[in-house]
Amino acid sequence: MSWSSAISSGIALNGPAGCGKSTFAAVFCREAGLHMMSASLAKWQGSGEGNLGHLLRSVRQDFEDARANVPSCVFIDEIDSIADRASISHAWRDYVVEVVNAVLAEIDGIKGREGVLVIGATNAISRCEPALLRSGRLEKIVNIGLPDSAELERMFRVRLRGDLQQEDLTAIVELAIGMVGADVERVVKDARRAARNDGGRPLALRDLRGALVTNDDRPLELRWRNCVHEAGHLVADVIHFGPDNVFANTARVGSRGGRLVRTTAPACAGTLEVYRRRLQVILAGRAAEELLLGAGSHGAGGARESDLDHATSLAAAMVGSLGVIGADYITYFGPRDDTRTLLSFAEVREGVARELADAVAAARSLLEANRAVVEVVAQRLMDRGRVAGAEVSEVLRRGRVQQSSPNAASARAQLDGVCRGRSGSARFNQGFEWH
Missing domain, CATH: 3.40.50.300 (P-loop containing nucleotide triphosphate hydrolases)
Known part of the structure; x- marks a missing residue:
C-alpha cells in the first residue's frame, strides 16, 4: 500500500x-x-x-x-x-x-x-x-494554536543559534506570551541589530528585552490606571480559577500596555457558572478602575482583541450558540466564533447586554470585597511590573484582610507584611469565605 x-x-x-x-x-x-x-x-x-x-x-x-x-x-x-x-x-x-x-x-x-x-x-x-x-x-x-511558554522558549533558542545559552529566558518568554513564530523571528533580528549598532558587541539579554518592550513614557496617572486594571483581572482570575500558571505584567509590548497571562488554560466543564466566571475575569479590569479610580476608561475596548471584544464574543456564544443560558436561549443561531452573525439577532443582543451587565456587577462586587488585595497587587505591579497568582493567593489564604483606605500607598503599607512571604505555588483555598 x-x-x-x-x-x-x-x-x-x-x-x-x-x-x-x-x-x-x-x-x-x-x-x-x-x-x-x-x-x-x-x-x-x-x-x-x-x-x-x-x-x-x-x-x-x-x-x-x-x-x-x-x-x-x-x-x-x-x-x-x-x-x-x-x-x-x-x-x-x-x-x-x-x-x-x-x-x-x-x-x-x-x-x-x-x-x-x-x-x-x-x-x-x-x-x-x-x-x-x-x-x-x-x-x-x-x-495550530498560539505557542505556549515552553514552545516559545524553543523558538527563541532555535533563532538565537547558540547565543545566550547560559541565560534564563523565562522573563523574555513571559513578555512574549501571545506571540507567534514570525514575531519571535522579528524580535531576535531586532535584538541582533541593536547589538551590532552598539559597537558590534555580542548579543545580550537586554537586547531581547529592548526589542520586546517599548519605553513606557506614559504619565504616572495612566501607568497607575493600567496597574489597577491588570490587578483587577489577576485578582478575579485567581479567585475563580486558582493561582497556578497565571500572572499579570504591565510591560509595554507593541501597542499593549499590560496583560493577564495563563500559560496553561484551566479545564472547562462548559457550564453556565464557568462561563460567567470567565466573563467576570475579562471585565474585572474595567471594574477595578471603577472601584479604585471612580470611573472606567476606554482602555477596555475600542479594538479587536480588547476586553470588550472578548467579553462580547463570549457572551454572544453563550446566548446564541452554546445553549447554556437557559430555556429562553436554547436556540442555535450560528457558530460560536461567528460573533457578527450571532449579534445580528435581536434576541441575542438582548441576552448579551444582560450577561455583560450582570458580569460587570458581579466582578465589581467580588473586587469590592477584596479591595485591599487589588490595591496591593496594583502597587506591586507599579513597583515591579509583574505579579504572579501565587502572591495574590497568599493574601487571600491568610484570611480576612482589613478594608483598606482609598490611598494605595497606605494600603500597601498596611498589607505589605501580609503579602510578604513565599512566592512559590500556593494552593487556593476553595472554601474561602468572601467578605
Whole structure:
C-alpha cells in the first residue's frame, strides 16, 4: 500500500496569522520528499490579465503540474478566500461561484491519482466554503494554536543559534506570551541589530528585552490606571480559577500596555457558572478602575482583541450558540466564533447586554470585597511590573484582610507584611469565605 492511500487526501491548517502554517507545509513537503506547488486565489487572479478565463487556466495549471510531478503537494494559502457560495449575494456572484466550483473540481480530480496531497491554510476556518472541507477534499482540519511558554522558549533558542545559552529566558518568554513564530523571528533580528549598532558587541539579554518592550513614557496617572486594571483581572482570575500558571505584567509590548497571562488554560466543564466566571475575569479590569479610580476608561475596548471584544464574543456564544443560558436561549443561531452573525439577532443582543451587565456587577462586587488585595497587587505591579497568582493567593489564604483606605500607598503599607512571604505555588483555598 502506498503512502498516499494511507493518509487523508487533503488537510486544512487553521490558526492565527504568523503561527507557521506555511512553514509547516514547506517543512512537511521537504521531509516527505514531496514536490510542492504553492497557490492562492490571489496568485490565480494575478495570472495573465486577471480575467476569469486566465484565473481558471491558472488553477488547472497548478494541479496539472502537481499531477506531473508526483509525489507532490498543492499548498493553497488563505483558503477562506474561496468563499462560502451560500453567503454570496453581490452582483459578481456567478463569477465567484464559478471559481469555487473550478477549485473543487480540481481537488476532486486528484482522486484515484496516487501521490498528490492538498494542504490548505487559513486564519478563519469558519469562513471557508463548507464543500471544501467535506470528506474527500480537505477533510482533516488541524488547528495550530498560539505557542505556549515552553514552545516559545524553543523558538527563541532555535533563532538565537547558540547565543545566550547560559541565560534564563523565562522573563523574555513571559513578555512574549501571545506571540507567534514570525514575531519571535522579528524580535531576535531586532535584538541582533541593536547589538551590532552598539559597537558590534555580542548579543545580550537586554537586547531581547529592548526589542520586546517599548519605553513606557506614559504619565504616572495612566501607568497607575493600567496597574489597577491588570490587578483587577489577576485578582478575579485567581479567585475563580486558582493561582497556578497565571500572572499579570504591565510591560509595554507593541501597542499593549499590560496583560493577564495563563500559560496553561484551566479545564472547562462548559457550564453556565464557568462561563460567567470567565466573563467576570475579562471585565474585572474595567471594574477595578471603577472601584479604585471612580470611573472606567476606554482602555477596555475600542479594538479587536480588547476586553470588550472578548467579553462580547463570549457572551454572544453563550446566548446564541452554546445553549447554556437557559430555556429562553436554547436556540442555535450560528457558530460560536461567528460573533457578527450571532449579534445580528435581536434576541441575542438582548441576552448579551444582560450577561455583560450582570458580569460587570458581579466582578465589581467580588473586587469590592477584596479591595485591599487589588490595591496591593496594583502597587506591586507599579513597583515591579509583574505579579504572579501565587502572591495574590497568599493574601487571600491568610484570611480576612482589613478594608483598606482609598490611598494605595497606605494600603500597601498596611498589607505589605501580609503579602510578604513565599512566592512559590500556593494552593487556593476553595472554601474561602468572601467578605
